[in-house]
Amino acid sequence: MKIIAYGVRDDELPYFKEWEQENPEVEVTIEKRLLDDSTVSEAEGCNGVVAYQQKPYTKSVLDKLGQFGIKALSLRNVGVDNVDSNAVKANEIKVTNVPAYSPQAIAEFTVTELMRLLRRTKKFDQKQAAGDLTWAPDQADELNKMTVGVFATGRIGRAAINIYRGFGAKVIAYDIYHNPELEKEGIYVDTPDELYAQSDVLSIHAPAVKENEHMLNDDAFAKMKDGVWILNPARGTLIDTDALIRALDSGKVAGAALDVYEDEVGIFNKDFGSFDKIPDERLKNLMQRENVLVTPHIAFYTKTAVQNMVKFSMSANKDLIEKGTSDKLVEFK
Ligand code: COI
Secondary structure (H helix, E strand, O other): OEEEEEOOOHHHHHHHHHHHHHOOOOEEEEOOOOOOOOOHHHHOOOOEEEEOOOOOEOHHHHHHHHHOOOOEEEEOOOOOOOEOHHHHHHOOOEEEOOOOOOHHHHHHHHHHHHHHHHOOHHHHHHHHHOOOOOOOOOOOOOHHHOEEEEEOOOHHHHHHHHHHHHOOOEEEEEOOOOOHHHHHOOOEOOOHHHHHHHOOEEEEOOOOOHHHOOOEOHHHHHHOOOOEEEEEOOOHHHEOHHHHHHHHHHOOEEEEEEOOOOOOOOOOOOOOOOHHHOOOHHHHHHHOOOOEEEOOOOOOOOHHHHHHHHHHHHHHHHHHHHHOOOOOEOOOO
16 A cells, blocks of 8 residues: 655654554655645555645646545645545545644644733733833733633634633633533524624634635624734634734734734745745734734644644545545535
């Protein structure tokens, strides 16, 4: 059995080696480049493909995999928004993802960033770097006095809820699907508008499906409490960035922690050498604000998560090849 893994980063290599040692019967080809028209021919002769990239898995690439007789594509991440679902179905390719490589990794990071916002650590760090060790005027806010609105209660949202509760916050949530346990606890509000109206903090954990595109826009911000805090560790397209900038300018939004950005592809996880050389003025506008924390999509980036992403995706690909199915199969509508 032959599996080719695309887009492999150096920091993933030890985990690929471990998996290969545990599965000596599988021949693994490591390809550092991403899966696209220029690299897809490397997959010819393989039984399965494992990949991670934010760049789209296009129809032409998926058609080529189909022509090579490859029916198994396993993503090393959770989001499948960049996969052409029609082409997957037309080529009868089965796709797996890794839905739970570490929901805690993302939840812990989200709450870390919220605490940094509430305690104004960015401002204090900047002041201290300039030799200023004074306190005023940045009195902080306490999470235990706040209502946190969690948008979407999948694995990550639920992990975040547990941590918010540990801090003593009141938690409410919105989701079209209700988790039975949370339902019993009466955590759900009926509409996004109710969540916006009641939350001091909005913690967004929704997938990037079409209906959610720019769900946080001018209209949504207008319905929120004055001085709301926004956390987005999910997908950049969920927020209309221009609307967020307007809401920050007006003070409607007190601050934001953004681990994702709608134009992040080609920018995040790259070293530009200096702040000035980052090729996105709007992103730099956000990065320069003392009440905005921008991080380059690192909420997931823990040892546990990266190891699980490699191992779970490789095993899922092997299952697809051997058994034609996997417990991580993605159902495209
Ligand atoms: C995902 O798993 O979909 C993520 O957002 C993390 C990715 C950057 C590896």
